Amino acid sequence: MLLLQFFVTGVVTGCFLILATIGFSLTRRVEGFLNIAHAELLGVSAFTTWWLNAELGVHVIVAAVVAIAFTALVGLLIARVIYDPIRARGPAVLLITSTGVAFVLGGVIDGLIGTGIRTLQIGLAHRYEVFGIRITSHQLLMVVLAAATSVSLAVFLNRTRTGLAIRAMSANPSLAASRGVNLSATSRATWLLSSSLAGIAGVMLAVVATLTTDLAFAQILQILAVAILAGLGSLYAVIVSGLLVGIAMDVSAFWIPAGYRPLVAFAVVIVVLVFRPAGLAGTRAA
Amino acid sequence: MGTNKRKWMRLFAVLFALSLVGAACGDDDSADQQDQDAEETASQPSEDAAGTDSETADETSPPTTEAAExxxxxxxxxxxxxxxxxxxxxxxxxxxxxxxxxxxxxxxxxxxxxxxxxxxxxxxxxxxxxxxxxxxxxxxxxxxxxxxxxxxxxxxxxxxxxxxxxxxxxxxxxxxxxxxxxxxxxxxSSDLGDGAASGLWLSSRGYESVAFLIQNEESTISPAEVARDEVNAAGIKITDFIVYNPGQPSYQAELTTVLANDPDAIFLAGGQESGVTVIKEAVAGGFEGEWLFTADLAVPEIFDAVGADLINDKAFVEFADVDPSLPEFISFEERYDKAGDPxxxxxxxxxxxxxxxxxxxxxxxxxxxxxxxxxxxxxxxxxxxxxxxxxxxxxxxxxxxxxxxxxxLVFDASGTVSGAYTIQQAINGEWVNVEFYPASTFDR
CATH class of the missing domain: 3.40.50.2300 (Response regulator)
Known part of the structure; x- marks a missing residue:
């Protein structure tokens, strides 16, 4: 029973990793570089939610919606002002630049928020027990949001004109342009989408965690682990990868000290890459 | 042009001279000391530098009256x-x-x-x-x-x-x-003293079982190990000794076995970020026992962050403190209006x-x-x-x-003094003193 409890906890951890990573992988797939600043966008969303809810007294759902929209706009603004002008210089320059952007965003958040801890004005999570397995309302919300986001993203990418344009651009930008896809508009849509996904993850970070200004960026290693395991660029594999890493990390605490959870995450990545160097998605990326 | 040039040259010369004077005066404070050092160095063979340690103490700046003039x-x-x-x-x-x-x-x-x-x-x-x-x-x-x-x-x-x-x-x-x-x-006192005080408190509460949740840092692990030994010696069952990494969104994995073992108390040695999340998740997970926190959580902000009703009466905090009843402290307090500052x-x-x-x-x-x-x-x-x-x-x-x-102030071999410690309890949304361990408590 205890092992099953660890498994359930691992699923919840995996769901957060999915939310945190799926936008990162979308950017990588369409824009062609690792946007390290993605982790700080979680912080933008988390602290916007906190500011609206705890400081201004706005209901947490309204605060969350506004925070997600604001984060999407911040992500788009960064892309237009910083990444677009240097896009031709290649993914390495964009990667390094995104690291700089992460530090700037972190510094701005530090300056605006200051030191100390921040929490939302929401009640304690409710506890449910099913066959002796404990799960809280916050954990359930995490699972529901991860599932809803994944399904919605899949529908969006497969059934809408913009979604199809994003897929076309990610597969072959030149061919997509020759078939009438507006690359600039599609790029903007991608940034809005990926940043809003970071916004959703940021809201959940604010709901479950105690916020400090360095908490969001502390997630970047696990985001990278999940993205690399998925195969940089695959979106559906991110779901499998997030769950795999989350479950492996938490279930491992049944046998080995919990302090080694991050080590387990990277051990899983290394083992999988030994057998599938291109990640779980292999060469066929969605 | 020629006159202007000469003016500039003069100005430059004056500024240069002033800067030399300024530089000379700028080191004035340490000049005496340096002069003395130079004199001593000159009076001793340079290859004997390693052997001059004790001599330096005897020979530098001779004692004088009137505050060395x-x-x-x-x-x-x-x-x-x-x-x-x-x-x-x-x-x-x-x-x-x-x-x-x-x-x-x-x-x-x-x-x-x-x-x-x-x-x-x-x-x-x-x-x-x-x-x-x-x-x-x-x-x-x-x-x-x-x-x-x-x-x-x-x-x-x-x-x-x-x-x-x-x-x-x-x-x-x-x-x-x-x-x-x-x-x-x-x-x-050393951080180990915190461990001794925490162990003493945990051993005195009549608990049958205690779980330890320790943030992965030297400053928290070492005192926690001291507290664990103390609790062990008192015959209390230690259900878990879990070292966790801070900076996580959730600590549910760490809490899973702790909650399953249902200890009478949890000793939480962590920072505010991890500590607040752990407390909330433990209470949400059904933990109804008592807590002992370390000094990082001994701040009023914890009541807002956690929710006072979750920890009122159940939570205690331990930290190094001075003995307010000491005549020396009372005298200091009378002379210095910020004597109570940490x-x-x-x-x-x-x-x-x-x-x-x-x-x-x-x-x-x-x-x-x-x-x-x-x-x-x-x-x-x-x-x-x-x-x-x-x-x-x-x-x-x-x-x-x-x-x-x-x-x-009795320095031990490591140049460290023994310390006194206070235990406070969360009562009505604030920390209230409930126990004081003077330094003499730990002289054994």
């Missing part, structure tokens, strides 16, 4: 005035300045009035080393007071090499338990000890202080609690035992 002895105040620990650094700097004002008002030391040079480390070790080096080499500081743990440890080598005393009123790191003792002192008494004691060590020594440098500081802090001599009292006894040829505002 109003000369000065420089003490560096190396504290974090910015950054996360800036609030504490300011308290320490203020308390040191208060101590210096009392010492100088009483006539100064036999080496002269104490002059302070203050530098902000921002809590950064590299900055601390640079500023400390500057204080010693440019300002002639004979002691450096106030570094935090992270800054003090890297300064140990510098202290030995330059023979300058370094003291801290709040560096509890257990690393100094090994490195301290010679030129390196602290007027606060580490203010420890900081006052630090500079007073340095001044008394200078008063007692034959020299006026770091080696002289190092040679006498233990003697003035702990001896069979006359008990004193201010610089003026101590100076008078020393002047009369007696020996002194300085009893500080922060408590008895």
């Amino acid at each position: 109003r000369g000065e002895v420089t003490v560096g105040v190396l504290v974090p005035l910015t950054g996360e620990l800036g609030e504490f650094g300011a308290i320490v700097a203020d308390a040191i300045e208060f101590g210096v004002s009392e010492i100088n008002a009483a006539g100064g030391t036999r080496c002269g009035d104490i002059r302070t040079v203050v530098a902000d480390t921002g809590g950064d070790a590299e900055t601390g080393i640079r500023e400390a080096t500057n204080m010693i080499e440019s300002e002639g500081a004979v002691a450096i007071l106030g570094p935090t743990s992270g800054v003090m440890v890297p300064l140990v080598d510098l202290a030995h090499r330059e023979e300058v005393v370094i003291m801290s009123p709040y560096a509890g790191t257990i690393t100094l338990n090994e490195l301290g003792g010679d030129f390196v002192y602290r007027t606060v 580490f203010a008494p420890n900081s006052f004691d630090m500079v007073t000890l340095v001044a008394l060590a200078l008063e007692s020594a034959g020299g006026c440098d770091g080696a002289a202080i190092n040679g006498t500081i233990r003697g003035v802090a702990d001896s069979d001599g006359t008990k004193v609690s201010t610089f003026a009292e101590g100076r008078d006894v020393l002047a009369a040829g007696g020996t002194i035992n300085y009893e500080g505002a922060s408590g008895p």
Whole structure:
């Protein structure tokens, strides 16, 4: 029973990793570089939610919606002002630049928020027990949001004109342009989408965690682990990868000290890459 | 053009001359010290540098009266005035300045009035080393007071090499338990003392089982191990001893076995970020027992962050404290309106000890202080609690035992003093004192 409890906890951890990573992988797939600043966008969303809810007294759902929209706009603004002008210089320059952007965003958040801890004005999570397995309302919300986001993203990418344009651009930008896809508009849509996904993850970070200004960026290693395991660029594999890493990390605490959870995450990545160097998605990326 | 050119040349010459004069005057404070050093160096064979340590203490700046004819002895105040620990650094700097004002008002030391040079480390070790080096080499500081743990440890080598005393009123790191003792002192107890106090409290509550949740840091693990040994010795079952990494969105995985074992109490040694999440998740997960937190959570903000109703009556916190009933502290409190600030008494004691060590020594440098500081802090001599009292006894040829505002100051082999500890309970949304362990509790 205890092992099953660890498994359930691992699923919840995996769901957060999915939310945190799926936008990162979308950017990588369409824009062609690792946007390290993605982790700080979680912080933008988390602290916007906190500011609206705890400081201004706005209901947490309204605060969350506004925070997600604001984060999407911040992500788009960064892309237009910083990444677009240097896009031709290649993914390495964009990667390094995104690291700089992460530090700037972190510094701005530090300056605006200051030191100390921040929490939302929401009640304690409710506890449910099913066959002796404990799960809280916050954990359930995490699972529901991860599932809803994944399904919605899949529908969006497969059934809408913009979604199809994003897929076309990610597969072959030149061919997509020759078939009438507006690359600039599609790029903007991608940034809005990926940043809003970071916004959703940021809201959940604010709901479950105690916020400090360095908490969001502390997630970047696990985001990278999940993205690399998925195969940089695959979106559906991110779901499998997030769950795999989350479950492996938490279930491992049944046998080995919990302090080694991050080590387990990277051990899983290394083992999988030994057998599938291109990640779980292999060469066929969605 | 020719006249203008000459004007500029004259102006340049005047500025150059002024800058030379300024440079000469700028080092005036340390000039005496440096001149003395130069004279001593000249009087001794240079290849004998390693052998001059004890001689330096005897031969530097001869004892004089009238505060060395109003000369000065420089003490560096190396504290974090910015950054996360800036609030504490300011308290320490203020308390040191208060101590210096009392010492100088009483006539100064036999080496002269104490002059302070203050530098902000921002809590950064590299900055601390640079500023400390500057204080010693440019300002002639004979002691450096106030570094935090992270800054003090890297300064140990510098202290030995330059023979300058370094003291801290709040560096509890257990690393100094090994490195301290010679030129390196602290007027606060080691973090291990927190573990002993926590263990004592946990053992006294009648618990049958206790779980330990420890943030993965040296400053929390080592005290927790001491507390665990204490609890073990009391025959209490330890259900879990879990070391976790901070910076996680959730700590459910760490809490899974803890909640399954349902201990009577959880000892939580963690920071505010992890601590608040752990408390919320544990209570949401069904934990109804008591808590013992470490000092990081001993702040009023915890009640807002966690929700006072979750911890009221059930949570306790342990931290190093001074004994408010000590006559020395009461006297300090009457003289200094910020005596209750954290580490203010420890900081006052630090500079007073340095001044008394200078008063007692034959020299006026770091080696002289190092040679006498233990003697003035702990001896069979006359008990004193201010610089003026101590100076008078020393002047009369007696020996002194300085009893500080922060408590008895008896340096152990590592240059660390024993500490007192307070236990507070969460009652109606605030921390209330429920137990005090004087330093003597741990003398065994």
